[in-house]
Amino acid sequence: MSRPVDQAKNAETFLADTVHEQRLDELLWAMRMRRDAAARQVPEWEELRTLASEIKEHTLSNLSQYLIQFEARATANGMIVHWARDAHEHNQIVYDILAEQGIDALIKSKSMLTEECELRPFLERRGIRVTETDLGERIQQLDNQPPGHIIGPSIHKTTKDVAVLFSQKYGSDPNNEDAAYLAGVMRENTRPDILKAHAGMTGANFVVAETGAIVVATNEGNADLSAHTSPLHICSVGIEKIIPTRESLAVFIRLLTRSATGDTITQYTSTFRGPRKGATMHVILVDNGRSARLGMKRFWHSLKCIRCAACMNTCPVYRRSGGLSYGSTYMGPIGIIMMPTFEIRKYSELPFASTLNGSCTNVCPVKIDIHEQIYGWREVMEENGQIQVVKKEAMRVADAQPSDPLPDRHGHTVNRTGSPSPLRHLQPLECMGQAPGCPGSHNRNIS
Amino acid sequence: MQAALMVPCYIDMLYPHVGIATLELLEKLGVDVVYPKDQTCCGQPMANSGCYEEARATEEHCAKVFGSFDCVATPSGSCTHHIRNKFTAGADSPERQNLVRNTYDLVEFLHDVLRIREFPWATFEHRVALHTSCSAIRGLNMASMSEHVHDPVFSKPQALLSGVPGIEFVEFERVDECCGFGGTFAVTEEAVSAKMGYDKLAFIQQATPDCIISSDMSCLMHLQGCARRQKQDIPFYHFAEVLNGVSL
Amino acid sequence: MSSSQALSRNTILDSVRANQPAAQSMPTIPHFHTNNPTDLVATFCESIARMAGVVVTDHVPDLDSFLRTKFPNAKVICSAIPEYGGTTQPASLNHWSEASTIDVCILRSPMGVAETGSILLSDIELQVNTIAFLAHDLMVLLDTKQIVANIHDAYQHTYFNLRPYSVLMTGPSGSGDIGGIVVHPAQGVRSLTVLLSPAPDAGQRTG
Numbered sequence: 001m002s003r004p005v006d007q008a009k010n011a012e013t014f015l016a017d018t019v020h021e022q023r024l025d026e027l028l029w030a031m032r033m034r035r036d037a038a039a040r041q042v043p044e045w046e047e048l049r050t051l052a053s054e055i056k057e058h059t060l061s062n063l064s065q066y067l068i069q070f071e072a073r074a075t076a077n078g079m080i081v082h083w084a085r086d087a088h089e090h091n092q093i094v095y096d097i098l099a100e101q102g103i104d105a106l107i108k109s110k111s112m113l114t115e116e117c118e119l120r121p122f123l124e125r126r127g128i129r130v131t132e133t134d135l136g137e138r139i140q141q142l143d144n145q146p147p148g149h150i151i152g153p154s155i156h157k158t159t160k161d162v163a164v165l166f167s168q169k170y171g172s173d174p175n176n177e178d179a180a181y182l183a184g185v186m187r188e189n190t191r192p193d194i195l196k197a198h199a200g201m202t203g204a205n206f207v208v209a210e211t212g213a214i215v216v217a218t219n220e221g222n223a224d225l226s227a228h229t230s231p232l233h234i235c236s237v238g239i240e241k242i243i244p245t246r247e248s249l250a251v252f253i254r255l256l257t258r259s260a261t262g263d264t265i266t267q268y269t270s271t272f273r274g275p276r277k278g279a280t281m282h283v284i285l286v287d288n289g290r291s292a293r294l295g296m297k298r299f300w301h302s303l304k305c306i307r308c309a310a311c312m313n314t315c316p317v318y319r320r321s322g323g324l325s326y327g328s329t330y331m332g333p334i335g336i337i338m339m340p341t342f343e344i345r346k347y348s349e350l351p352f353a354s355t356l357n358g359s360c361t362n363v364c365p366v367k368i369d370i371h372e373q374i375y376g377w378r379e380v381m382e383e384n385g386q387i388q389v390v391k392k393e394a395m396r397v398a399d400a401q402p403s404d405p406l407p408d409r410h411g412h413t414v415n416r417t418g419s420p421s422p423l424r425h426l427q428p429l430e431c432m433g434q435a436p437g438c439p440g441s442h443n444r445n446i447s
Numbered sequence: 448m449q450a451a452l453m454v455p456c457y458i459d460m461l462y463p464h465v466g467i468a469t470l471e472l473l474e475k476l477g478v479d480v481v482y483p484k485d486q487t488c489c490g491q492p493m494a495n496s497g498c499y500e501e502a503r504a505t506e507e508h509c510a511k512v513f514g515s516f517d518c519v520a521t522p523s524g525s526c527t528h529h530i531r532n533k534f535t536a537g538a539d540s541p542e543r544q545n546l547v548r549n550t551y552d553l554v555e556f557l558h559d560v561l562r563i564r565e566f567p568w569a570t571f572e573h574r575v576a577l578h579t580s581c582s583a584i585r586g587l588n589m590a591s592m593s594e595h596v597h598d599p600v601f602s603k604p605q606a607l608l609s610g611v612p613g614i615e616f617v618e619f620e621r622v623d624e625c626c627g628f629g630g631t632f633a634v635t636e637e638a639v640s641a642k643m644g645y646d647k648l649a650f651i652q653q654a655t656p657d658c659i660i661s662s663d664m665s666c667l668m669h670l671q672g673c674a675r676r677q678k679q680d681i682p683f684y685h686f687a688e689v690l691n692g693v694s695l
Numbered sequence: 696m697s698s699s700q701a702l703s704r705n706t707i708l709d710s711v712r713a714n715q716p717a718a719q720s721m722p723t724i725p726h727f728h729t730n731n732p733t734d735l736v737a738t739f740c741e742s743i744a745r746m747a748g749v750v751v752t753d754h755v756p757d758l759d760s761f762l763r764t765k766f767p768n769a770k771v772i773c774s775a776i777p778e779y780g781g782t783t784q785p786a787s788l789n790h791w792s793e794a795s796t797i798d799v800c801i802l803r804s805p806m807g808v809a810e811t812g813s814i815l816l817s818d819i820e821l822q823v824n825t826i827a828f829l830a831h832d833l834m835v836l837l838d839t840k841q842i843v844a845n846i847h848d849a850y851q852h853t854y855f856n857l858r859p860y861s862v863l864m865t866g867p868s869g870s871g872d873i874g875g876i877v878v879h880p881a882q883g884v885r886s887l888t889v890l891l892s893p894a895p896d897a898g899q900r901t902g
Contacts, residue, residue: 007636008635008636008637008638008639011636011638011639012637012638012639015638015639015642021642023874023875025646027875029621030875036593036594036596039596039597040596040597042730043597043730044727044730045596045597046595046597047725050722051722051724054719054721054722055721055722055724057716057719058718058719058720058721058722060715060716061715061716061717061718061719062715062718063711063715064708064711064712064715067707067708067711068708077859078859082700083700083703083704083707084703085703085706085707089703133882134872135870135872135873135882136870136872139872139873152871152872152875153872154872154873155871155872155875157873157874158874159873159874159876161874162873162874177874179873179874179876179878180878182873183870183873183878187882190882191795191882194882195792195795210856211855211856213855219868219869219870219871220868220869220870220882220883221827221828221868221882221883221884222882222883224824224827224828224862224883225825225828225829225882225883228791228824228825228828228860229791229792229825239707239711244721246850246851246855246856247724247847247850247851248721248724249850249855250724250845250846250847250849250850251724251847253846253850254810254845254846254847261871263745263746264742264745264746264810264811264812264865265746265811265813265846265863265865266865267746267864267865267866267867267868267869267883268827268828268862268863268864268865268868268883269813269862269863269865270860270861270862270863271854271855271858271860271861271862272859272860273855273856273857273858273859273860273861274859275859276818276824276859276860285707287707287710287711291707291710291711291713291714292710292714294711294714294715294716295713295714295715297716300714300716314594316624316625316627316643317636317639317643320639320642320643320646321639351497352496352631352632352635352636353636353639354629354632355581355625355627355628355629355630355632355640355643356495356581356629356630357581357585357625357629358581358585358586359581359585359594359623359624359625361585362585362592362594362595363594375495375533377497378495378496378497379497379499380497381497382496382497382498382499383497383499387496387497
């Protein structure tokens with residue numbers, strides 16, 4: 001059992017680095033502004049959000065039926081469909097597929113699910129070399145760091161950081177921070193791996209039950225690359241990614257990229273319905289706690305998530321903490337409400353990494369009530385005795401006990417005249433934890 | 448008309464002048480104000496920490512004290528948001544339902560119930576940065592939310608303050624980004640909370656206001672602390688004080 | 696299906712069935728045509744330009760000289776259209792990786808999308824799918840009569856129900872992963888040019 005991630009302490013460390021914190025905050029706020037500008041171009045924006053939410057709620061409440069439909073259609077299309085109950089089973093299935101063909105090198109595009117399952121270390125321990133083809137994922141792989149953001153895994157790194165990293169790994173010029181130059185360095189160094197690949201792996205943004213298709217959206221085309229540059233394509237996808245029809249797909253495609261980056265669509269939005277001639281395509285449907293989460297009355301709406309990261313971009317806490325501070329696969333607001341379902345103790349502090357301001361809920365394209373779920377998780381943590389002693393103590397200390405006599409009805413307060421508050425080292429808070437009254441109750445001032 | 452005045456515990460303890468200003472303002476407007484003396488707290492701090500058991504007794508007490516009034520006004524968006532939208536720790540009762548239905552933030556009370564727009568006894572010839580709390584915006588719909596790009600832009604506190612002769616509002620960036628207070632958050636995530644406050648102050652200061660006004664004292668308290676730590680000398684006023692006729 | 700797979704499948708489906716909330720109905724999805732722009736070609740051009748794609752609206756009488764002027768260093772010009780030979784054709788590629796030797800490939804797309812500036816390609820147009828992301832530059836012919844208004848219209852195309860691979864491509868490949876600065880290109884094609892030109896047999900459609 002893991003100790004709880006101390007997100008607050010990690011955030012404090014991140015904040016001490018003013019260069020990186022300021023850059024991340026500005027960059028992601030700019031993404032939020034781009035999202036706003038894109039939404040303004042779509043008069044039916046709010047209607048699309050409602051439709052997306054309702055489509056997901058319909059699908060999730062009929063999930064078994066759609067899973068079976070997808071399996072049948074995908075199989076008819078020539079895909080081989082697998083089922084994985086948990087992360088370990090998923091990883092084993094991937095390994096078995098590769099081992100059966102004697103393959104020891106795999107290229108893959110970005111998949112948060114494979115991060116969740118910790119696929120790469122599993123395969124690497126068994127002698128399979130894995131090369132990430134997504135630029136941001138590759139940067140993080142080279143640096144031995146997990147992704148810090150679900151759309152831009154290396155977004156917390158400056159161009160200088162990347163230049164230094166590439167010079168260490170690829171021998172490029174450490175002083176050339178030009179992004180185009182660095183992208184070229186990456187392209188040159190990964191192209192040989194890609195062209196020699198014997199197996200490629202992708203995730204999926206959406207799974208269409210009606211047509212037996214998987215849909216992947218990238219700006220680099222690296223998922224298309226990963227899927228095509230070998231006769232073996234493995235696609236891993238969470239069971240909650242299913243949507244019923246092509247028609248419903250359109251709603252999500254219109255919302256996804258606008259919410260994520262403010263563009264109308266990604267440069268490559270691809271539909272895979274089956275293997276090409278002479279090739280094999282596997283789809284692994286992964287549960288890993290999703291079916292259990294479906295039964296959580298207060299929290300199952302988190303399964304609607306389409307992984308756009310709009311919540312992270314708008315979250316003022318995320319932008320000042322950095323994605324790595326959460327110590328989790330999924331971070332920011334959506335991470336707070338998902339991660340406790342994986343490991344409640346390890347992520348017991350996350351629901352408190354929020355001011356409950358509600359901006360996340362407002363930008364979520366599928367209308368997940370994120371901040372309300374964060375509030376709900378706090379109660380769960382308290383009920384399950386998960387609130388750390390230290391945190392509880394801090395909350396009690398915040399109990400306002402002014403030592404100065406209170407001013408009279410017509411007087412000025414100490415704050416008004418500028419002299420230090422008796423609780424100068426803390427922001428004085430509302431009364432804490434002393435039901436039914438608060439300490440001030442005996443000294444009610446106004447009468 | 449009659450209204451019960453709920454004064455948030457932290458205002459009573461630390462900023463009683465805000466409670467007094469609210470009282471005086473309501474009396475100026477002809478409201479018969481009742482101040483129940485055994486009021487304590489709305490339960491928000493405990494509930495926001497997940498401590499529902501502790502919140503329960505507080506909320507039930509609050510319902511008992513205020514539940515018989517047709518109108519309850521309070522100079523706090525966060526308390527109003529808690530009562531209207533999250534008042535679930537205590538047992539249900541007619542008093543609880545009454546309280547949920549009849550509690551108004553001061554802004555709402557003036558704007559929607561009394562429908563007042565002019566405050567002839569006040570003047571405030573200053574450049575004002577108006578900060579509206581997240582509870583007020585997203586919990587109580589007191590102003591438009593920047594995320595909802597198609598909604599018409601509006602602000603009830605600004606509409607009311609516009610009735611004070613001389614006020615000039617400055618515009619600043621990230622107008623509805625959270626100030627970082629967040630209740631317990633300010634203690635448990637002090638570094639991030641403070642940074643959010645410093646950033647908000649920086650955006651506000653770029654617009655060179657003479658002062659900062661809000662209808663939520665908790666935000667002001669936080670920003671005030673941040674300003675003090677940065678040795679920034681900018682005055683802070685609660686919305687009620689300005690409408691009541693305070694001068695700089 | 697192996698017995699262990701059958702077990703996994705049944706376990707998952709049982710768990711889903713036990714947990715799924717009360718069934719909620721599927722909404723009706725409008726196609727939002729009342730909000731569509733009236734000049735689809737102009738909208739298409741604006742949309743693709745935002746994604747660093749290029750549109751050529753003028754009539755091009757001689758495709759070969761046009762290509763050689765636009766791509767003066769191109770040695771391998773692959774043509775996937777019957778009316779032009781180029782230096783090579785997709786059928787000549789022996790292996791998917793050989794698409795990386797193509798300097799520029801010219802193809803015809805059966806559909807453009809005004810809302811996003813996307814063009815549709817499938818295994819039919821590409822013939823060798825890897826051309827879509829291994830060739831250096833792409834030149835795509837598009838009949839203006841085949842530009843649809845929005846994404847709702849786009850996903851009505853039968854390719855999405857019939858082809859093993861279909862892609863909506865919008866401009867050249869790009870990435871913002873390095874310090875948040877968007878660069879073109881990243882892994883895929885370096886440039887995408889759309890040439891507006893009537894389809895040879897405009898009345899007929901493949902797919």
